[in-house]
Amino acid sequence: MESARKRERLREKFLQMAKEKAAAFKQRDDLYLIQLSRTLEDLTESSNRFYEELETWYGLYIPELKTSERRRYIEAVLEINDRTDEVELEAVLKHLGVNEKITEAIKQSRGAKLSKEQLKRIKALAKILMAIHKTIDDYEAYIEEMAKKVAPNATELIGGKLVALFLSHAGSLEKLADMPASTIQVLGAEKALFKHLRSKGRIKPPKHGIILLSPYVSKLPKVLRGKMARTLAAKLAIAFKTDAVDKAKVWPQLKKAIERRYEALKEEAKHLPKKARRDVRETREAQEMGRRGYGRKKWRKEVKKPFRKGPRRK
Numbered sequence: 001m002e003s004a005r006k007r008e009r010l011r012e013k014f015l016q017m018a019k020e021k022a023a024a025f026k027q028r029d030d031l032y033l034i035q036l037s038r039t040l041e042d043l044t045e046s047s048n049r050f051y052e053e054l055e056t057w058y059g060l061y062i063p064e065l066k067t068s069e070r071r072r073y074i075e076a077v078l079e080i081n082d083r084t085d086e087v088e089l090e091a092v093l094k095h096l097g098v099n100e101k102i103t104e105a106i107k108q109s110r111g112a113k114l115s116k117e118q119l120k121r122i123k124a125l126a127k128i129l130m131a132i133h134k135t136i137d138d139y140e141a142y143i144e145e146m147a148k149k150v151a152p153n154a155t156e157l158i159g160g161k162l163v164a165l166f167l168s169h170a171g172s173l174e175k176l177a178d179m180p181a182s183t184i185q186v187l188g189a190e191k192a193l194f195k196h197l198r199s200k201g202r203i204k205p206p207k208h209g210i211i212l213l214s215p216y217v218s219k220l221p222k223v224l225r226g227k228m229a230r231t232l233a234a235k236l237a238i239a240f241k242t243d244a245v246d247k248a249k250v251w252p253q254l255k256k257a258i259e260r261r262y263e264a265l266k267e268e269a270k271h272l273p274k275k276a277r278r279d280v281r282e283t284r285e286a287q288e289m290g291r292r293g294y295g296r297k298k299w300r301k302e303v304k305k306p307f308r309k310g311p312r313r314k
Contacts, residue, residue: 033146037164040139043132050129058122060112064105065098071133072096075153077126083109083121153239156251157258158214158232165210166236177260178242184240185211185233211236221272224265231261 051070058065058077067073079092083106093103114122140161147160150173154163169187170176179187186193189208196205208228212218217228235254242250 028172029146029150030167033143033150033164034168036143036166036172037147037161037168038137040136040143040161040164041168043136043139047129047132047136050125050132054122054125054129057125061114061119061122062106062109062111063204064109064111066101066102067096067098071130072098074126074130074133078123078130083111097157151240151243152247153243153249153251154236157236157239158211158216160212161211165213166240169210173240173244177241179237179240181230181234181237184236185209185229187211216258220262220265221269223272224269228262228265232258 044212051074054077055073062080062083063111065073065076067076076092076098079096080089083089083238089106090103093106137262141173143164144155144160147155151163166176166184166187167173170179172259186206186209188211189206190209192206196203208217210228211232212225214232216232217225220228235258239251239254242248
């Protein structure tokens, strides 16, 4: 009887410990940041889809309305009440900075005549879209603030939004800190990596994943992005490990090393041929063509043969 009571007390004690650990785990800031980042991705996707619908729908009424910025278009949809009122139309479009040629085209619009009730439904969609954009702005600002708290060193190197994406792919800051630089470099490119592994060397491995979203990598020619991604991933691995342990300030020296490498690669890019700056494959082909003295047509006909899987069908 006494042993049964002891077992029950031990059981209750361990259950209480497990509950406390689970509660402490859920209160971590990195998990909150991960959920915030995933919600932002969903909002951005919804915003893109709704904007396409709005542009198509409102294009029935004023097909001539074109702007480079989405928010200007949404504001125009909300503010234009009657396209036939030229004074109001010109004032609204001038306030939004719409081109004069577009304004003149809208005055003579060939769009359909919609009733007030039909326009009301379109404006309702525009209001929803504007609210989504404001929410996106709020989330982006809060992600930057949270990222500085969770991973201050990594945030200084690549920005809070990208840090949140890394955390979202890894699952937590501890998991990210355990990853080597090579894994961080291709994080987000899992499909391409497994495609390379399945091909047994026929398909080249990916050189970068979501790290490509960093300006340090994306602003360089494709030929040099792999080199920069490798350097940046190595420094990020140090930053994530430091942030997971004690959050000591190590980002200044890491950033200096990254910028030094970036400037060196920018200088190297100046000596590349123009086509090589656009595509790695074109660069290698151009070098081989020059060495053999081939023209492009002869190269494609005799050297560059298409890859064909399996036997040819009869």
